Amino acid sequence: MKLRAVVIWAALVGAACPVLTAAAADNAAPGQMGTAPERPVSLSGPGSEARWAYVLERTPVHAAPERSAPTITTLATSTTLGQPNLVLVLAKERDAGGRDWVLVRLAVRPNGATGWVERSALDKFQVVRTHLVVDRRSLVARLYRDRVEIFHARIGVGREGTPTPAGDFYIREEVRNVADPFYGPVAFGTSARSATLTDWPGGGFIGIHGTSEPQLLPGRVSHGCIRMRNADVLRLARLMPLGTPVTIS
Amino acid sequence: MGFKDRKSNARLVVALCVFVLGVCPTAAVAASGHQGGGNNDPATGGNHGQDCAPGYHDTANGSCEHNGDGGGNCGDNQSGNDNGLGNNGNDNGFGHKGDQCDPSSAPSGPPSSPGPPPSHPSPPATPNGPTTPAAPASDPPARDSNACATSFSLGRTHFIVGRRALLVIRVRDARGAPLQGVTVLVHGAGVRLTAATDSLGKVRFTVRPRSAGVIRIALVQPATCVSISRLARVTGVFKPPTPNYTG
Numbered sequence: 001m002k003l004r005a006v007v008i009w010a011a012l013v014g015a016a017c018p019v020l021t022a023a024a025a026d027n028a029a030p031g032q033m034g035t036a037p038e039r040p041v042s043l044s045g046p047g048s049e050a051r052w053a054y055v056l057e058r059t060p061v062h063a064a065p066e067r068s069a070p071t072i073t074t075l076a077t078s079t080t081l082g083q084p085n086l087v088l089v090l091a092k093e094r095d096a097g098g099r100d101w102v103l104v105r106l107a108v109r110p111n112g113a114t115g116w117v118e119r120s121a122l123d124k125f126q127v128v129r130t131h132l133v134v135d136r137r138s139l140v141a142r143l144y145r146d147r148v149e150i151f152h153a154r155i156g157v158g159r160e161g162t163p164t165p166a167g168d169f170y171i172r173e174e175v176r177n178v179a180d181p182f183y184g185p186v187a188f189g190t191s192a193r194s195a196t197l198t199d200w201p202g203g204g205f206i207g208i209h210g211t212s213e214p215q216l217l218p219g220r221v222s223h224g225c226i227r228m229r230n231a232d233v234l235r236l237a238r239l240m241p242l243g244t245p246v247t248i249s
Numbered sequence: 250m251g252f253k254d255r256k257s258n259a260r261l262v263v264a265l266c267v268f269v270l271g272v273c274p275t276a277a278v279a280a281s282g283h284q285g286g287g288n289n290d291p292a293t294g295g296n297h298g299q300d301c302a303p304g305y306h307d308t309a310n311g312s313c314e315h316n317g318d319g320g321g322n323c324g325d326n327q328s329g330n331d332n333g334l335g336n337n338g339n340d341n342g343f344g345h346k347g348d349q350c351d352p353s354s355a356p357s358g359p360p361s362s363p364g365p366p367p368s369h370p371s372p373p374a375t376p377n378g379p380t381t382p383a384a385p386a387s388d389p390p391a392r393d394s395n396a397c398a399t400s401f402s403l404g405r406t407h408f409i410v411g412r413r414a415l416l417v418i419r420v421r422d423a424r425g426a427p428l429q430g431v432t433v434l435v436h437g438a439g440v441r442l443t444a445a446t447d448s449l450g451k452v453r454f455t456v457r458p459r460s461a462g463v464i465r466i467a468l469v470q471p472a473t474c475v476s477i478s479r480l481a482r483v484t485g486v487f488k489p490p491t492p493n494y495t496g
Contacts, residue, residue, distance in 0.1 A: 056438070078462045081492065082484055123465050
């Protein structure tokens with residue numbers, strides 16, 4: 001009887017430990033952990049908790065978690081609008097040299113690209129439990145928190161020639177008091193980029209914003225951005241933190 | 250046990266008390282090193298019970314005497330320093346100006362006459378740069394290893410790219426008292442600095458961000474303490490945001 005209890009306890013601890021270890025290690029400073037190679041640990045997944053971090057220093061993004069791996073791009077500390085840059089963190093791993101690496105989602109073309117950066121280049125991981133899902137077919141955006149819908153709104157999406165791209169992205173910045181009323185009172189910048197407007201100023205990022213032409217909504221009216229009524233985007237701004245994953249289907 | 254024995258025992262107790270009262274303060278001061286720099290002059294026989302201000306030590310005649318000017322005079326035995334926390338590990342006996350003092354140099358003259366205690370000088374502003382400026386070698390932390398910082402204040406939380414700005418950080422413990430010797434890290438937007446707080450719990454950085462973004466200000470705490478940190482924002486010269494999303 002006692003032996004059985006011990007076995008069950010050991011099994012429970014064994015199951016719980018990887019989770020605890022991952023949680024505890026999230027914000028550990030680089031080099032604080034041992035040097036034993038680690039298998040990648042998932043940090044964000046669709047529909048569940050997600051982690052993001054500000055970029056503290058300009059850093060190269062590698063194709064693999066090692067310095068000798070090819071460089072994909074370079075992460076800047078700010079966005080093209082001068083906002084602090086942040087990345088969605090997907091997984092972490094330690095290389096043979098004891099350096100910690102994190103797999104991040106990138107705001108580059110092609111959409112959906114990911115790459116590895118050294119942990120030391122990023123700030124503390126921050127956790128979000130929200131997830132924005134955009135349905136281009138029904139023209140509805142839904143925000144979930146802990147998998148429970150807390151917001152939905154009818155939206156406008158890209159026209160046929162300039163479609164809103166599908167895929168997994170994240171909220172990268174929030175801009176208020178916008179000078180141009182075209183964008184409404186609040187505009188979110190996402191990591192998504194137009195696949196067709198490649199020469200758009202600033203790189204063709206897809207935004208989620210209000211509008212000065214609410215009569216056009218819902219519909220396929222934009223150059224790729226997701227538009228919603230100003231009241232809706234203001235409500236969304238109260239509910240949706242930075243770093244929220246965005247799925248466009 | 251007769252009356253005589255009790256009397257001799259009483260004498261013994263009194264003698265012991267006198268001995269303890271005479272020795273203990275000296276021993277305590279010697280152990281703590283917090284008595285205004287103490288007095289390590291063997292000629293004067295140790296501490297004389299004079300309560301001197303930080304930066305001063307007591308002398309054989311019961312008065313307080315300045316430990317030395319500024320960073321310490323070469324050749325002076327720095328039995329204390331200006332932060333009032335005793336010798337900070339400068340054991341070479343030749344001042345605490347790092348290793349710039351020549352051990353062969355002649356000792357300087359007698360310290361100047363006692364004056365009002367100088368105000369505690371803050372560490373010099375650390376220049377911004379890629380290298381991490383270390384705290385002055387003569388001013389290592391006197392922090393209790395178990396002391397935890399529970400709060401800190403930032404002089405500013407917003408910086409402009411390319412503009413030099415002074416960042417003053419004050420670190421306090423749970424009772425609200427300033428905490429000395431806490432290492433503060435400032436990292437982000439092209440800045441990476443570290444320095445320790447002074448006796449007032451204060452540390453100053455000269456920050457000049459190279460890019461927009463964020464700067465994380467964090468305290469290096471023992472593992473048993475709750476880690477605390479704050480973010481500061483770095484922006485370019487302000488202009489109303491004009492998104493260039495595809496619309």
